[in-house]
Amino acid sequence: MSNNNLQPAGFLNIPVPKDIDLVQAIQNLKKEKNAVILAHYYQEGVIQDIADYVGDSLALAQWASKTEADIIVLCGVHFMGETAKILSLEKRVFVPDLNAGCSLADSCPAEEFEKFIQKHPDHTVISYVNTTAAVKTLTDVVVTSTNARQIVESFPPETKIIFGPDKNLGGYINSITGRNMVLWDGACHVHERFSLEKILQLKEEHPDALILAHPECKSVILKIADFVGSTSALLSLATQSDKKEFIVATESGILHEMQEKNPEKVFIPAPPNDSTCACNECVFMKLNTMEKLYNCLQYEMPEIFIDEEIIEKAKKPIQKMLELSEKLKL
Ligand code: 13P
Ligand code: SF4
Numbered sequence: 001m002s003n004n005n006l007q008p009a010g011f012l013n014i015p016v017p018k019d020i021d022l023v024q025a026i027q028n029l030k031k032e033k034n035a036v037i038l039a040h041y042y043q044e045g046v047i048q049d050i051a052d053y054v055g056d057s058l059a060l061a062q063w064a065s066k067t068e069a070d071i072i073v074l075c076g077v078h079f080m081g082e083t084a085k086i087l088s089l090e091k092r093v094f095v096p097d098l099n100a101g102c103s104l105a106d107s108c109p110a111e112e113f114e115k116f117i118q119k120h121p122d123h124t125v126i127s128y129v130n131t132t133a134a135v136k137t138l139t140d141v142v143v144t145s146t147n148a149r150q151i152v153e154s155f156p157p158e159t160k161i162i163f164g165p166d167k168n169l170g171g172y173i174n175s176i177t178g179r180n181m182v183l184w185d186g187a188c189h190v191h192e193r194f195s196l197e198k199i200l201q202l203k204e205e206h207p208d209a210l211i212l213a214h215p216e217c218k219s220v221i222l223k224i225a226d227f228v229g230s231t232s233a234l235l236s237l238a239t240q241s242d243k244k245e246f247i248v249a250t251e252s253g254i255l256h257e258m259q260e261k262n263p264e265k266v267f268i269p270a271p272p273n274d275s276t277c278a279c280n281e282c283v284f285m286k287l288n289t290m291e292k293l294y295n296c297l298q299y300e301m302p303e304i305f306i307d308e309e310i311i312e313k314a315k316k317p318i319q320k321m322l323e324l325s326e327k328l329k330l
Contacts, residue, residue, distance in 0.1 A: 007301075007302045008301055008302060011299070011301060011302060012097065012099075012292065014295050016295065020294075022290045022294055023046075023290075026050055026290070026294050027050070029294070029297035030297060033070065033071050033297060033300075034070045035069055035070065035071035035072070036052045036063075036067050036069035036072055036073070037050060037051045037052050037053075037293070038051060038052065038053050038063055038072060038076070039053070039055075039075040040054075040056070040057070040060060040075065040076035040077075040285065041054060041056060041254045041256075041257055042231075042253035042254065042282050042285040042286075043075045043253055043285060043288060044286060044288075044289070045253075045256040046290055047075050047288060047293060048256055050290075050293075055232060056144065056145070056146055056230050057080065057083075057129045057130070057144040057146070058146040058147060058230070058232075058325060058330065059232065060074065060076060060080055060083070060084065061083050061087060061144070061318065061321075061322065062325070064083065064088050065087040065088065067088065069091065070091060070092065071091065071094065071300070072084050072088060072092070072094070073093075073094045073095075073293065073296055074093060074094070075095075075096060075293065076095070076285065076288075077095070077100040077101060077102045077105075077282075077284050078098060078101050078102065078105070078304075079102055079105045079129065079132060080095075081093050081094070081098075081304040082314075083129060083318060084304070085304045085305075085311075086133060086136075086306065086311050086314050087315070087318060089311060092300070092303055093303065093304040094296050094300065094302060094303050094304065095288070095296075095302065095304060096287075096288040096293045096295075096296040096302075097287040097288050097292050098304075100285065100287045100288060101284050102130050102188070102284055103188055103189040103190075104128070104165060104166055104186055104188040104189075104216070105130050105131050105135075105165070107186030107187060108132075108164055108184055108186045110132060110134035110135050110137075110138065113135050113184065114138055116162070116164070116184060117138055120160070120162055123160045123161060124141075124155060124159055124161050124162070125138060125139045125140045125141075125161075126139070126140065126141055126142075126143055126151065126152060126161055126162065126164075126181070127141075127142055127143070127163075127164050127165070127317070128143060128145075128163075128164065128165060129142050129144045129318075129321075130188070131164070131165060133311070134310060135165070136313075136318065137310055137313035139314075139317040140317055140320070141317050141320045141321055141324070142318045142320070142321040143321060144230065145169060145214065145216070145230035145233075146229075146230040146232060146233065146325075146330055147321065147324065147328065147330045148169060148173055148215075149173055149176065149177065150324075150330060151321065151324050151328075152179060152181070154324060154328070161179065161181040162181065162182045162183075162184070163181040163182070163183055164183070164186060165186030166184075166186055166188065166216055167183045167184065167185050167187055168187055168188075168191065168192070168216050168219065168222075169215045169216055171183060172215045172219070172222055172228065173215075175219075187216070190216075190251050190280055190282045191214055191216035191218075191249075191250065192216075192217070193273055193274055193280065194213075194221050194270050194272060194273065194280060195271055196221060196224070196273075197273075198270070198271045198273065199211065199221065199247060199270050199271075200224070202247050202268055202270070202271075203224075203247060206247065206268065208244070208245055209243070209245035209247050210226040210227060210237075210238075210245070210246050210247070211224060211225045211226050211227075211246075211247045211270075212225065212226070212228075212234045212237060212238065212247070212249065212250075213228050213234075213249040213250065213270075214228070214229070214230065214231065214234065214249065214250035214251075215228050215229070216250075221249055221270075225249065231250060231251075231254050234248065234250060234254065234258075238258050238261075238262060238265065238267070239262055243265075244264070244265050244266060245266045245267075245268065246258070246265065246266070248267055248268065248269055248270060249270035250270075250280075251280060251281060251282045251285065252269040252279035252280055252281055253281070253282075253286075255267045
């Protein structure tokens with residue numbers, strides 16, 4: 001797993017005081033410690049509701065680079081905490097449960113990625129933000145699903161590019177840009193397991209519904225989707241659309257914000273193929289809970305620490321992404 005920080009033994013078992021109003025207690029601690037809570041759309045609804053900012057991977061990185069707070073609590077997964085730390089070195093960064101890894105980041109060990117790069121010596125290396133800091137040190141520019149297409153297209157068409165680690169996102173960008181990027185063979189276990197049959201069945205039951213899909217989904221899902229985009233792009237599309245029903249093929253946490261912004265519309269989670277459950281959840285994202293968030297602020301742990309040398313190298317491709325995103329107004 002992509003996580004080499006130590007979670008203090010027993011930390012996750014520290015009980016929260018009985019009968020405590022968790023929402024109030026978290027708000028009090030946040031104020032007392034000048035902390036900011038940043039949450040990804042895949043966090044459970046109560047965490048999104050208490051967060052200062054809720055956003056996609058790009059927005060979380062942008063906020064982390066700008067915040068005036070002394071402490072950042074990143075309610076997301078480990079690589080998001082790492083990215084926040086790299087961008088805000090002087091701040092203390094915490095993730096409520098450091099076991100919150102990412103199957104996609106884990107599918108790309110830095111040593112193997114380095115060998116892959118060595119086999120393609122004249123290639124520019126573009127890495128998805130869902131990677132360890134060590135992989136980012138091997139990268140020329142980082143992208144998220146919000147800016148990947150535009151950043152790839154900012155390079156001249158003849159540029160030879162390695163894209164890692166998500167083969168689905170990379171394949172999708174190849175298909176819409178006509179590029180021929182060399183792809184690392186990685187994937188996200190959540191987005192890979194949507195069931196084509198079950199989505200088509202839902203479409204039959206809701207013929208007017210639009211199918212929205214995240215580009216980490218397999219190409220068979222992307223081909224039948226009416227719209228493909230990052231979590232924030234799916235949210236904007238659903239909000240701006242005149243349609244009333246949407247089948248949503250990404251982690252089901254996004255439905256919270258979709259429903260909140262569009263109470264009159266119907267959002268149907270696309271189901272996974274290997275379960276009877278209607279929703280598709282990221283087990284890593286859901287490791288963070290309100291209790292762990294409270295303990296994290298109260299005890300100021302578990303903290304993200306990264307080697308200085310790694311920070312220095314990993315910062316460059318992330319900064320480059322932020323600069324390009326600003327230039328491209330993303
Ligand atoms: P975005 O937040 O960029 O849409 O990415 C989704 C994701 O899988 C994050 O882990
Ligand atoms: Fe990683 Fe997939 Fe979970 Fe996102 S949804 S954190 S890509 S495992």
